[in-house]
Amino acid sequence: xxxxxxxxxxxxxxxxxxxxxxxxxxxxxxxxxxxxxxxxxxxxxxxxxxxxxxxxxxxxxxxxxxxxxxxxxxxxxxxxxxxxxxxxxxxxxxxxxxxxxxxxxxxxxxxxxxxxxxxxxxxxxxxxxxxxxxxxxxxxxxxxxxxxxxxxxxxxxxxxxxxxxxxxxxxxxxxxxxxxxxxxxxxxxxxxxxxxxxxxxxxxxxxxxxxxxxxxxxxxxxxxxxxxxxxxxxxxxxxxxxxxxxxxxxxxxxxxxxxxxxxxxxxxxxxxxxxxxxxxxxxxxxxxxxxxxxxxxxxxxxxxxxxxxxxxxxxxxxxxxxxxxxxxxxxxxxxxxxxxxxxxxxxxxxxxxxxxxxxxxxxxxxxxxxxxxxxxxxxxxxxxxxxxxxxxxxxxxxxxxxxxxxxxxxxxxxxxx
Amino acid sequence: xxxxxxxxxxxxxxxxxxxxxxxxxxxxxxxxxxxxxxxxxxxxxxxxxxxxxxxxxxxxxxxxxxxxxxxxxxxxxxxxxxxxxxxxxxxxxxxxxxxxxxxxxxxxxxxxxxxxxxxxxxxxxxxxxxxxxxxxxxxxxxxxxxxxxxxxxxxxxxxxxxxxxxxxxxxxxxxxxxxxxxxxxxxxxxxxxxxxxxxxxxxxxxxxxxxxxxxxxxxxxxxxxxxxxxxxxxxxxxxxxxxxxxxxxxxxxxxxxxxxxxxxxxxxxxxxxxxxxxxxxxxxxxxxxxxxxxxxxxxxxxxxxxxxxxxxxxxxxxxxxxxxxxxxxxxxxxxxxxxxxxxxxxxxxxxxxxxxxxxxxxxxxxxxxxxxxxxxxxxxxxxxxxxxxxxxxxxxxxxxxxxxxxxxxxxxxxxxx
Numbered sequence: 040x041x042x043x044x045x046x047x048x049x050x051x052x053x054x055x056x057x058x059x060x061x062x063x064x065x066x067x068x069x070x071x072x073x074x075x076x077x078x079x080x081x082x083x084x085x086x087x088x089x090x091x092x093x094x095x096x097x098x099x100x101x102x103x104x105x106x107x108x109x110x111x112x113x114x115x116x117x118x119x120x121x122x123x124x125x126x127x128x129x130x131x132x133x134x135x136x137x138x139x140x141x142x143x144x145x146x147x148x149x150x151x152x153x154x155x156x157x158x159x160x161x162x163x164x165x166x167x168x169x170x171x172x173x174x175x176x177x178x179x180x181x182x183x184x185x186x187x188x189x190x191x192x193x194x195x196x197x198x199x200x201x202x203x204x205x206x207x208x209x210x211x212x213x214x215x216x217x218x219x220x221x222x223x224x225x226x227x228x229x230x231x232x233x234x235x236x237x238x239x240x241x242x243x244x245x246x247x248x249x250x251x252x253x254x255x256x257x258x259x260x261x262x263x264x265x266x267x268x269x270x271x272x273x274x275x276x277x278x279x280x281x282x283x284x285x286x287x288x289x290x291x292x293x294x295x296x297x298x299x300x301x302x303x304x305x306x307x308x309x310x311x312x313x314x315x316x317x318x319x320x321x322x323x324x325x326x327x328x329x330x331x332x333x334x335x336x337x338x339x340x341x342x343x344x345x346x347x348x349x350x351x352x353x354x355x356x357x358x359x360x361x362x363x364x365x366x367x368x369x370x371x372x373x374x375x376x377x378x379x380x381x382x383x384x385x386x387x388x389x390x391x392x393x394x395x396x397x398x399x400x401x402x403x404x405x406x407x408x409x410x411x412x413x414x415x416x417x418x419x420x421x422x423x424x425x426x427x428x429x430x431x432x433x434x435x436x437x438x439x440x441x442x443x444x445x446x447x448x449x450x451x452x453x454x455x456x
Numbered sequence: 457x458x459x460x461x462x463x464x465x466x467x468x469x470x471x472x473x474x475x476x477x478x479x480x481x482x483x484x485x486x487x488x489x490x491x492x493x494x495x496x497x498x499x500x501x502x503x504x505x506x507x508x509x510x511x512x513x514x515x516x517x518x519x520x521x522x523x524x525x526x527x528x529x530x531x532x533x534x535x536x537x538x539x540x541x542x543x544x545x546x547x548x549x550x551x552x553x554x555x556x557x558x559x560x561x562x563x564x565x566x567x568x569x570x571x572x573x574x575x576x577x578x579x580x581x582x583x584x585x586x587x588x589x590x591x592x593x594x595x596x597x598x599x600x601x602x603x604x605x606x607x608x609x610x611x612x613x614x615x616x617x618x619x620x621x622x623x624x625x626x627x628x629x630x631x632x633x634x635x636x637x638x639x640x641x642x643x644x645x646x647x648x649x650x651x652x653x654x655x656x657x658x659x660x661x662x663x664x665x666x667x668x669x670x671x672x673x674x675x676x677x678x679x680x681x682x683x684x685x686x687x688x689x690x691x692x693x694x695x696x697x698x699x700x701x702x703x704x705x706x707x708x709x710x711x712x713x714x715x716x717x718x719x720x721x722x723x724x725x726x727x728x729x730x731x732x733x734x735x736x737x738x739x740x741x742x743x744x745x746x747x748x749x750x751x752x753x754x755x756x757x758x759x760x761x762x763x764x765x766x767x768x769x770x771x772x773x774x775x776x777x778x779x780x781x782x783x784x785x786x787x788x789x790x791x792x793x794x795x796x797x798x799x800x801x802x803x804x805x806x807x808x809x810x811x812x813x814x815x816x817x818x819x820x821x822x823x824x825x826x827x828x829x830x831x832x833x834x835x836x837x838x839x840x841x842x843x844x845x846x847x848x849x850x851x852x853x854x855x856x857x858x859x860x861x862x863x864x865x866x867x868x869x870x871x872x873x
Contacts, residue, residue, distance in 0.1 A: 233681075233684075233685030234681075234685075234686065234687075234690050235687065254734055264650075264651075264840065265816065265840070265842060266721065266725060266816075267721060267746075267818075268648065268649045268651075268815070268840065268842075269721065269816070269840065270650070270713065270721065271706070271709050271710045271713045271720075271721055272710070273655070276723075279703065279706050281699075282698075282700075282702035282703045283699075283703055285695060285696065285698075285699035286700055293689070296688045296689070304683065304686065305688075306683035306737055307699075307729075308729065308731075308735060308736050308737065310729050312725065314725075315725065315728075316725050317725050317746045318725060319725050320723055321725060329683045329684075329734045329735055398684075398685070399685035399686070400682060400684045400685050401684075423686060423690075425685075426682070
């Protein structure tokens with residue numbers, strides 16, 4: 040028996056092979072529930088079996104490859120991510136974590152090493168936003184958070200989510216059976232999707248928390264008017280209020296981030312002025328603010344200040360704040376400090392630089408953290424780019440991140456009483 | 457012979473009758489060059505003939521109703537505006553000036569009063585923006601400003617402007633013949649299209665100048681990024697620069713207007729951030745600034761400051777100002793002070809309150825001012841609203857404004873050497 044080592048070349052080849060299963064005219068696209076998604080899963084199933092795993096689809100439609108454990112077989116260590124993509128996405132977001140998990144299983148088989156715990160490699164169903172308007176469907180169900188209302192959601196073709204889950208092999212009538220209570224630890228390998236690791240030349244990001252996301256839609260209403268004949272002091276221009284708020288969101292987020300009480304960002308990505316003609320003063324302006332924080336107090340402070348500032352901006356521009364609507368509001372999910380420490384020690388042992396950091400994006404582990412100790416390893420991605428065909432991580436970084444998780448699994452496994 | 461008096465009831469009835477010629481599903485719509493536009497002109501032709509005018513279509517497609525003069529018959533006094541409308545427009549913008557002109561001719565006939573000058577009532581062709589992307593087509597040609605390049609412009613159906621002019625009875629091959637050098641004075645009655653007269657309770661606006669309009673398109677380019685994973689201090693968000701500029705345009709315009717060196721307004725009516733998703737930092741932001749001034753120096757100062765401020769906003773947000781493009785740039789057209797004084801005295805004589813004011817909107821008189829003394833009379837319109845079905849002016853104000861022009865015409869006519 041030798042120390043298990045990740046086969047970086049095979050990992051890379053598998054990742055490229057999975058990536059090649061894409062809409063040909065729109066690389067890289069493999070939308071959840073689509074025929075191509077099913078084709079990808081057939082390929083993954085074959086790959087899992089070759090790695091010595093027994094495959095199944097659980098009631099929630101998650102694809103699970105399982106290797107039974109020894110002395111602690113009733114407790115499970117999970118490694119997983121997702122194989123679905125956004126339209127015109129990349130080959131790493133999600134895929135790296137599933138293929139990395141299979142590489143871990145393969146390394147264990149190749150070295151003859153056995154775990155006390157049962158090992159499961161999971162391809163969580165439908166992590167990305169989809170036609171049902173609900174992301175993280177598989178991990179949601181696994182943590183017991185998928186509701187009957189959500190199962191009744193329909194896509195534009197009027198198919199219910201329940202029917203779609205059944206179509207990919209799940210059993211929505213028994214959705215509660217997907218909920219797990221046997222998980223000792225859950226790991227996810229993922230590209231950072233941001234610029235920090237690359238910019239700082241650090242190999243491994245140890246995720247402290249997955250941010251909570253609050254989205255607020257604000258609409259200002261004024262009075263449409265002729266851009267030539269309405270004097271400046273007779274205007275009720277809602278775009279003036281919206282512009283002030285856009286600047287404020289940015290400077291307020293900078294201030295909260297600078298406090299170093301955890302990751303904080305806020306973005307206005309949508310701004311719409313109607314009717315949208317050069318010679319007409321707008322009658323309404325709508326914007327959506329996306330704020331993310333790993334620290335609930337910072338988010339509460341931001342929300343409350345946003346409320347006050349948007350009301351003040353409306354008053355100053357003599358317009359009405361006709362909408363202040365919280366579109367979504369999720370709390371930050373904390374990663375397990377013990378697992379993070381095991382990952383940090385593994386990185387040290389392997390001679391890899393590492394740093395603690397929050398995840399600004401949502402992940403399946405945010406739901407897993409609700410039912411089990413969960414942890415994530417980030418690896419650098421080129422230019423911080425993600426959700427684009429240019430998304431890129433190096434074969435070396437992929438192998439290194441996977442090896443770190445493998446070492447941490449062995450540490451956790453060795454802690455069996 | 458009695459003093460000629462405008463028949464306000466007839467004027468109102470005529471205006472409503474012309475307004476009724478509209479797309480039935482989209483009142484009030486009578487687009488230039490359309491079959492409905494032609495139907496409106498047939499009605500106007502009949503109306504002009506009943507008022508004792510001899511009608512013709514000139515080479516540029518203007519509909520002209522003419523009454524030959526006496527002692528100064530080689531010199532012409534023009535009263536005119538336009539009968540075309542914007543989509544879903546009103547019944548007053550343009551129409552009031554044509555119907556008012558006919559009412560003047562009718563009043564002269566009814567009273568037995570004769571003018572030394574020849575009188576022409578003109579329905580200028582296609583004043584509003586249209587499918588050829590060129591407004592004020594008839595007055596442009598009449599002032600010699602319609603170019604061969606413009607005649608070659610095509611609508612989406614690939615018809616040239618020249619062909620369209622021929623279709624409504626013009627003779628585009630002889631377009632130069634439309635240019636006039638015989639005009640002693642040109643008058644236009646128009647609703648204010650702004651809130652000032654109504655708010656101040658003033659009956660008559662004496663137009664000092666028709667503003668020059670400068671339109672500038674500015675685009676900022678940054679780097680698209682994940683709204684969760686890109687730290688605030690690593691962002692190149694072009695919307696931050698655009699938002700700053702929107703606020704600046706408004707406050708700078710207020711400052712220039714407050715100097716009381718003539719009408720100044722500036723508006724951002726178009727703002728577009730791409731890709732326009734709540735969870736993506738924008739890669740580009742585009743805005744269009746519409747600035748209007750009757751004082752060329754103010755406009756020059758604004759343009760120069762806009763250049764500097766947009767460059768500074770780009771630098772502060774670490775983005776590129778990828779476009780600073782002057783889309784259009786027309787100079788202010790001054791109305792004739794002598795005609796304005798004649799109008800003012802007429803208003804006084806009739807016991808009507810009046811004030812000098814600039815026109816913030818473009819009008820046919822802006823072109824007429826290039827070849828003849830030109831003047832405009834504004835009357836109040838409800839809530840300052842225009843280019844909408846709710847556009848409204850009272851029958852009393854319409855009759856009063858028309859009577860003021862009639863009196864001024866008689867004054868000017870009496871000045872014959």
